[in-house]
Amino acid sequence: DALGAAGLALSLAHFAFPLAYYAYLKARWLGRPWGLRLDPGYRPRVTVVVPTYMERGLIEGKLENVYEQDYPRELLEVLVVDGASGDGTAEAAREWAGRHGDLRVEVVVEPARRGKAPALNEALRRARGEVVVVTDADSLWPRSALSEAVKWLSDERVAAVSCLKLPGGGTVPGVEEAYRGFYNTVRLAESKAWSTPVFHGELAAFKRGFLEEIGGFPTDVGADDSYTAVAAALAGLRAITPDGLACVEYVPGRGYAAWRTRRAQHLVQSFAKALRRLRGSRAPGRFKAVLLAEAYLHLVNPWLLLSAAALLAASAAAGMVLPAAALALGALLLLYKPYRAWVATQAFLVIAMVRNLWTKE
Numbered sequence: 001d002a003l004g005a006a007g008l009a010l011s012l013a014h015f016a017f018p019l020a021y022y023a024y025l026k027a028r029w030l031g032r033p034w035g036l037r038l039d040p041g042y043r044p045r046v047t048v049v050v051p052t053y054m055e056r057g058l059i060e061g062k063l064e065n066v067y068e069q070d071y072p073r074e075l076l077e078v079l080v081v082d083g084a085s086g087d088g089t090a091e092a093a094r095e096w097a098g099r100h101g102d103l104r105v106e107v108v109v110e111p112a113r114r115g116k117a118p119a120l121n122e123a124l125r126r127a128r129g130e131v132v133v134v135t136d137a138d139s140l141w142p143r144s145a146l147s148e149a150v151k152w153l154s155d156e157r158v159a160a161v162s163c164l165k166l167p168g169g170g171t172v173p174g175v176e177e178a179y180r181g182f183y184n185t186v187r188l189a190e191s192k193a194w195s196t197p198v199f200h201g202e203l204a205a206f207k208r209g210f211l212e213e214i215g216g217f218p219t220d221v222g223a224d225d226s227y228t229a230v231a232a233a234l235a236g237l238r239a240i241t242p243d244g245l246a247c248v249e250y251v252p253g254r255g256y257a258a259w260r261t262r263r264a265q266h267l268v269q270s271f272a273k274a275l276r277r278l279r280g281s282r283a284p285g286r287f288k289a290v291l292l293a294e295a296y297l298h299l300v301n302p303w304l305l306l307s308a309a310a311l312l313a314a315s316a317a318a319g320m321v322l323p324a325a326a327l328a329l330g331a332l333l334l335l336y337k338p339y340r341a342w343v344a345t346q347a348f349l350v351i352a353m354v355r356n357l358w359t360k361e
């Protein structure tokens with residue numbers, strides 16, 4: 001019947017687009033050279049910014065991890081901007097700094113919790129480094145992370161560098177690791193094409209001059225890191241996640257769904273704003289294509305799956321065999337991890353879009 005046919009067509013379209021986009025990125029960009037001129041001797045002063053809210057359990061390990069970087073310590077400065085945590089985060093950071101006199105650490109305590117982006121802007125006003133690297137407390141870097149990030153920033157067209165992601169922290173739901181391989185490939189290929197519109201809070205490195213030019217981090221979209229990457233591309237600069245730079249994030253065991261929903265809400269906000277700014281921007285055509293594809297994947301494509309499932313279910317309920325079989329197959333495939341991860345992501349995006357209507361968090 002018509003419902004069943006429409007359902008099948010929608011589900012086909014839902015799965016075909018991302019696969020086609022992935023195939024396009026792989027064939028067209030993944031193996032291409034970067035087209036950058038890197039200067040291995042570039043050694044700028046670097047300001048590492050750690051925004052914290054209630055991170056007493058992680059802050060020392062985080063500072064230790066920055067301390068162990070192979071980047072020259074005398075060129076480093078760390079700014080911990082604490083949102084008035086009541087758990088002793090700032091005190092622990094100060095105490096750690098007292099024990100490590102050979103690393104410049106400044107701990108700034110805000111009068112009240114204001115959110116991450118305002119904290120980053122506070123840090124930006126104080127930062128002296130030519131490069132500003134933002135990193136969440138709940139993440140870890142490999143020893144060479146800073147030197148890697150700086151290396152890519154040595155090209156004048158690169159305004160921003162982020163890392164690929166490895167899940168970590170013990171309590172990794174299977175969903176999380178399954179989708180990383182796919183997404184890391186996409187991020188890398190987009191970066192080679194020009195820029196990726198998705199950055200990671202584990203490590204987001206920017207040239208300070210660029211940040212000042214765009215007026216700092218956006219306070220109207222949750223994904224301050226991703227939207228700032230988009231802003232770089234819109235300004236005609238590059239924002240990349242190079243290979244050989246991966247970070248670990250602790251995936252929360254409890255509150256996983258709420259965490260995924262919040263992340264999805266932030267990305268949705270970022271893409272919505274990016275679309276409004278795309279026209280008249282200085283981004284090259286191939287970035288516009290990437291942005292449109294990603295915006296479609298985040299804002300439109302999830303609804304196709306939801307509609308397809310609803311249509312197939314309605315048709316199956318009316319006694320249609322083929323739609324019922326398709327639905328059963330779709331359910332059976334949930335046993336297959338990457339597929340399950342994909343479907344879960346679509347669900348989080350749909351929930352995020354609906355939730356964005358009343359709270360931006």
Ligand code: GDP
Nearest residue numbers: 051052053081082083113114115116119136137
């Ligand atoms: P998620 O990874 O998106 O869930 O975000 P997190 O909760 O991990 O927050 C990212 C980073 O920002 C962490 O280091 C937090 O401690 C920090 N953070 C979150 N909210 C605030 C805030 O209101 N003020 C400050 N200063 N830092 C914050």
Ligand code: MN
Nearest residue numbers: 136138201249
């Ligand atoms: Mn986090």
